[in-house]
Every structure is written in C-alpha cells, then in structure tokens.
Amino acid sequence: MKRAIQFRDIATASALLLGLATAQASVITTPIDQIPLSGAASLSFSGDLLGALDTGKVSVTAYGAAISTITKDNDGFYTGGTVSAPLTTLTYDPANFEIFGMGSTGGLTMTAPILKNVSSGGSLTVTDLRADLSAQTIYATVIGGNGVGTISDMALWHFSGLSSQRYTRYQTIDTSFSGLSVAITGLTITQQGFNAFTQSLGLLTLGKSALMGVTDYGTITSTIEMMDAPNFPWSVTSVPEPSTYALMGLGLAGLVMAAKRRRSA
Structure with a gap:
C-alpha cells in the first residue's frame, strides 16, 4: 500500500508539471x-x-x-x-x-x-x-x-x-x-x-x-x-514563473528519492 501511494504521488506531480507546460505552450x-x-x-x-x-x-x-x-x-x-x-x-x-x-x-x-x-x-x-x-x-x-x-x-x-x-x-x-x-x-x-x-x-x-x-x-x-x-x-x-517549474521539479525529484529510499529500506 505504501508503494502505491508513493508512485501515485509521483504520477500526480508529473501530470501537474506536464499540464502546466502544455497550458503555457498553448498561449x-x-x-x-x-x-x-x-x-x-x-x-x-x-x-x-x-x-x-x-x-x-x-x-x-x-x-x-x-x-x-x-x-x-x-x-x-x-x-x-x-x-x-x-x-x-x-x-x-x-x-x-x-x-x-x-x-x-x-x-x-x-x-x-x-x-x-x-x-x-x-x-x-x-x-x-x-x-x-x-x-x-x-x-x-x-x-x-x-x-x-x-x-x-x-x-x-x-x-x-x-x-x-x-x-x-x-x-x-x-x-x-x-x-x-x-x-x-x-x-x-x-x-x-x-x-x-x-x-x-x-x-x-x-x-x-x-x-x-x-x-x-x-x-x-x-x-x-x-x-x-x-x-x-x-x-x-x-503564467507560473520559471522558478515555479524549478521548485516543482525539485519536489518531484524529492518524491522519487524518497520512494527509492523506502524501497531499499
């Protein structure tokens, strides 16, 4: 159950990043x-x-x-x-x-x-x-x-x-x-x-x-x-500033690293 939650969080963050990038590209x-x-x-x-x-x-x-x-x-x-x-x-x-x-x-x-x-x-x-x-x-x-x-x-x-x-x-x-x-x-x-x-x-x-x-x-x-x-x-x-995308990217990277640590524990 824990792994499912972790990967779901990562998928959600990825979808949000993709959605924001797509929205900006449509302008x-x-x-x-x-x-x-x-x-x-x-x-x-x-x-x-x-x-x-x-x-x-x-x-x-x-x-x-x-x-x-x-x-x-x-x-x-x-x-x-x-x-x-x-x-x-x-x-x-x-x-x-x-x-x-x-x-x-x-x-x-x-x-x-x-x-x-x-x-x-x-x-x-x-x-x-x-x-x-x-x-x-x-x-x-x-x-x-x-x-x-x-x-x-x-x-x-x-x-x-x-x-x-x-x-x-x-x-x-x-x-x-x-x-x-x-x-x-x-x-x-x-x-x-x-x-x-x-x-x-x-x-x-x-x-x-x-x-x-x-x-x-x-x-x-x-x-x-x-x-x-x-x-x-x-x-x-x-439109979100580039720094916003950077922060979201760091957050996504943090989720990935946390998931890896939990799987290896």
Whole structure:
C-alpha cells in the first residue's frame, strides 16, 4: 500500500508539471482585430515623474498613433499627463480566453533642453509598448538621441500591481460593448531603461538625481472590448514563473528519492 501511494504521488506531480507546460505552450499572440476585439492602453504619469519632467523642463508630445493629454498650471509646472495608444496584439490562451499580455502602437517623445547641471540636451521616444503580465515587465521600442539609436523590445519597466474589472457600456440604446479594464501599477524602471533615459536626454548631475527619485512611473490602464457580448469571456491571469517549474521539479525529484529510499529500506 505504501508503494502505491508513493508512485501515485509521483504520477500526480508529473501530470501537474506536464499540464502546466502544455497550458503555457498553448498561449498565442494574435492581432487584436482578428479576434475580433478593440482596445487601447493609457499611461498616466505619476507625481514623481511629473516632478522629474519639471526639473529638466522636459516637453512631452505624442508619437505615432498615440494621443497625449498634458496639463500644466499657470506657472508652467506639470499637473497631469496621459498618453493613450491603440492596442494591436493580444497574447492569450484560446482554450479559456485568459490574457497573458498585450501590445500597442505609438507612444511619446520627451525633449530636454540644455539646462545647466541638469541636461546637455537630447530626446527620447518610447513607443510600441508590450506588457508581459506573467513576467511583470513592460517592453518598449526606444529611440534615443546622443548615440543611443533604436533599441527594439527593450525591458523598460517592471510592475508590482495587476488588477482587472469587467464592464459594460452603451453606445446607443440598442448597441452595447462588453469589456475588461486591466490596470498595471507600480512601474519601476530597469537599469537598461535608466541608462537609456539618462544618455538620450543628456542628463547631468541634477537631472540624474531627479530621475533616480522617481520610484513609481505611473499606471498603465488597458481596455479590451467587443460589441454585443453579454457573456464576455476574457480574463487576466498569470503564467507560473520559471522558478515555479524549478521548485516543482525539485519536489518531484524529492518524491522519487524518497520512494527509492523506502524501497531499499
């Protein structure tokens, strides 16, 4: 009886590993209009980021297909900033409509003037964001001045928060849209991203200090919706990290070793 339990445990662990690997392998990336869905992603600047932009007197404009909404007070200081871009791709599991990532087109361009001890001048464009929800990472194409050039699909930010909420909106009395709003919060810049920002914008001592003080870059809110879908099936989930598979593998190895020891006892 003991041996049967041991081998059953091993078989269960093996099946779980195989099931997780199969589930991850079924995830695909598709143009969003082929599903068909529509959507947009909006980056709302944090107070920290707005303060750093003020320090360097950095201007912000929309790039490509994006639309920007920038507000300032009477003294010319930033009070808010949002850049919205259309979603172009969705990474998901077609078996259960679970979303693992999304991509957008367009972004923003930041231009820094020459400012003593702050910047020697430069520009940086951040465009075509791609959110990997399982890796908790935002990738982007970066186009920088001062010798940076174009870096495609660079890991720009990590994020710590992820939440979602379903909604229904009515365009007319007879036309409704069902959707999912996904909020990504707690954006922190990667080392590669920090280096790209500082070099592209020509940041000097005070400029680098201001950028280092940005502990949260803002919130990315994505909306994904379809027309006349009362049973909207889409949801957000996460894929186990590689470390999870490693831990499960160690657990399986432990079960095998324990079974061998008991058989030899």
